[in-house]
Amino acid sequence: MGKEAERWWSKDTVAVVTGANKGIGFEIVRQLAKEGITVVLTARDATRGEAALESLKSQGLHNVNFHPLDVASQESILALAQWLHNTYGRINILINNAGIVIADKDVTFETVKPVFDTNYFGVKNVTKALLPLLRDDTPGGARVIVVASSVGQLKYLESKNYVKTFSDREHLTEESVDNFANHYLKDIANGSLKEGDWVDISSMPGPKFGRPIETYAVSKAAVIGFVSVLHNTFFYQPGSGKKINIFSCCPGYVSTDINTNSGGNSVEVGADTPVWLALHSPEGGSGKFWAERKVIDF
Numbered sequence: 001m002g003k004e005a006e007r008w009w010s011k012d013t014v015a016v017v018t019g020a021n022k023g024i025g026f027e028i029v030r031q032l033a034k035e036g037i038t039v040v041l042t043a044r045d046a047t048r049g050e051a052a053l054e055s056l057k058s059q060g061l062h063n064v065n066f067h068p069l070d071v072a073s074q075e076s077i078l079a080l081a082q083w084l085h086n087t088y089g090r091i092n093i094l095i096n097n098a099g100i101v102i103a104d105k106d107v108t109f110e111t112v113k114p115v116f117d118t119n120y121f122g123v124k125n126v127t128k129a130l131l132p133l134l135r136d137d138t139p140g141g142a143r144v145i146v147v148a149s150s151v152g153q154l155k156y157l158e159s160k161n162y163v164k165t166f167s168d169r170e171h172l173t174e175e176s177v178d179n180f181a182n183h184y185l186k187d188i189a190n191g192s193l194k195e196g197d198w199v200d201i202s203s204m205p206g207p208k209f210g211r212p213i214e215t216y217a218v219s220k221a222a223v224i225g226f227v228s229v230l231h232n233t234f235f236y237q238p239g240s241g242k243k244i245n246i247f248s249c250c251p252g253y254v255s256t257d258i259n260t261n262s263g264g265n266s267v268e269v270g271a272d273t274p275v276w277l278a279l280h281s282p283e284g285g286s287g288k289f290w291a292e293r294k295v296i297d298f
């Protein structure tokens with residue numbers, strides 16, 4: 001996959017991390033800040049975000065700033081974009097980490113919609129709003145990382161048609177990924193879905209979370225597909241010389257609040273691949289799906 005980049009970052013490098021008040025996002029901020037990068041820790045709840053900031057400061061990390069961001073709110077996204085523009089002018093790294101799963105087994109349109117608004121539409125809207133702020137002159141190109149999940153891999157999808165559409169990554173369009181997400185939401189709204197209609201939960205590794213994991217898996221498949229679309233559109237912009245590297249990755253199974261489970265990896269391990277991608281942006285790796293610092297199958 002090409003050799004790793006030299007150390008190119010400094011305190012003038014600006015990284016933005018979503019959903020960073022706890023869990024893997026908080027650890028991503030901590031690891032980037034330890035590298036001397038200026039990091040913007042964002043969180044949907046200001047009290048939780050400020051508390052996370054204070055915790056990092058107490059560890060001697062003063063190169064972190066906080067700004068609120070609810071990725072499911074366009075108003076909140078635009079407020080962050082404006083603040084970043086006013087405060088730093090441009091940014092170098094965006095890590096879309098915020099993610100949710102349905103907390104109970106009650107899978108209805110009302111419970112499923114916020115999962116898509118966060119895990120798929122939220123990532124799209126944040127990335128689109130911040131793309132103009134990504135610096136053209138970042139050595140090796142600016143970097144966008146999406147923390148997805150291996151449960152979004154195509155091998156778990158039941159629909160052969162969608163597997164075919166997503167497999168042709170060079171020709172995948174934003175419209176076709178939207179259609180996929182909206183089709184699932186429509187099926188949920190119709191109330192006609194049974195467990196296993198969209199995703200083969202039984203073949204997934206790790207604990208079986210039932211129907212909530214189906215929704216989560218479909219939303220993560222959509223966002224991994226969206227990374228391919230972004231890569232096709234923005235990796236090189238002919239004539240502009242602008243280069244943006246866009247990666248999706250799985251942090252592995254990590255013990256955090258999202259899975260209410262112990263027995264997973266530590267957040268240090270979970271943050272490793274997203275941070276490594278942000279720093280080293282392996283050549284030839286943009287648009288691909290990563291885990292444990294390696295490309296894995298979508």
Ligand SMILES: NC(=O)c1ccc[n+]([C@@H]2O[C@H](COP(=O)([O-])OP(=O)(O)OC[C@H]3O[C@@H](n4cnc5c(N)ncnc54)[C@H](OP(=O)(O)O)[C@@H]3O)[C@@H](O)[C@H]2O)c1
Nearest residue numbers: 019023024044070071072097098099149253254256257258
């Ligand atoms: N842990 C795992 O095993 C695992 C495996 C594969 C992928 N992942 C992915 O890793 C990422 C981080 O998860 P985690 O394990 O660290 O879980 P976590 O501890 O539950 O953290 C999730 C973070 O996302 C934030 N968030 C949720 N909705 C948001 C919104 N609308 N706007 C902004 N922030 C929002 C949460 O904020 P609040 O505190 O306000 O809720 C929290 O800070 C997620 O994308 C997840 O899907 C995790």
